[in-house]
Amino acid sequence: MAATLPVPIEFHLPEGWLPVDPDTIGATGVAFAAVHPQPDGGFTANITIDGEYRPDAAALAQIADESVRRLGEFAESVTVTARHEVGSPDAPALTQRLTFAAEAGAARRDLVQSQVYLSVLDVADPRRRAVVRLALTATALQHGTVLAEFQDFVRTVGLSAGAEA
Template sequence: MKLPVPIAFHLTEDWFPARPEGFDATGVAFAAVHTQPDNGFAANIAISGEYRPDSATLAELADESVERLHSIAESVVVADRREAGSADAPSLAQQLTFSAVVGTARRDLVQSQAYLSMFDIKEPHKRAVIRLVLTATAAQHESVLGDFQDFIRTVRPNTGAGAGA
């Protein structure tokens, strides 16, 4: 999958790009996994995005993510949700807790999601929404959350310099 607008970002040293055969890459433009799995589950970061010609708010898009997760997981709970940014560059963060079967084991997982609204550099009337997602076990989430927050702070529209998707 290709993102609707190119972005640049930087991963910390504890993360490396995931090989597509190592995860379900449907709808994912880029993924990375943590170097130290928790009991066989590697925390991962996934980046996806799409043009949104409609007027859906970031909260409505976050609700759509919750509904999609309900289709594959049990006990999905929105533990926290916060809107941030400005009118020109809104963002939203939410944290979800849920239980899902991964491989052959049921796991308690936490997903931190960030939604960034960006306008196409070449066509500013087009709105793209970039979704950044950290998925980790409940036991490992707090230890990798800081890395994810650091990663989010590096995400920028790609003007041709730096790593990106």
């Protein structure tokens, strides 16, 4: 069952990407999922969006570390190959790239996941913070091909007009 996001957002999918029910691609706990129109060797690159309110003061790097640990519960050889803090003090963000091996379909695959974490403070109560995660997962061979489309997608993400965090 698809999850809901802690804040309403707007975005535009790259041309050709198709929205899908997150459950159909095994993306539990995800609010939104889309797939690339051209699978690579039986694996379909996908974009997912999830998020949660964070009652703690965990830094985005700590939250990203939590994602690495969760991924390690079902994937092998999870490695953080890049991590960068981006954004501004008012709108902090973090990007990271992970490589790992996992069973997908009937085969073990080498996959790459690019993640973007966005931190959104509640304007009425700055102690309340939502963190939204955008992720691209693709085969190691296809990742370079779809990464630019994911980056274009990330640039379109923003709070829905009139939304309060």
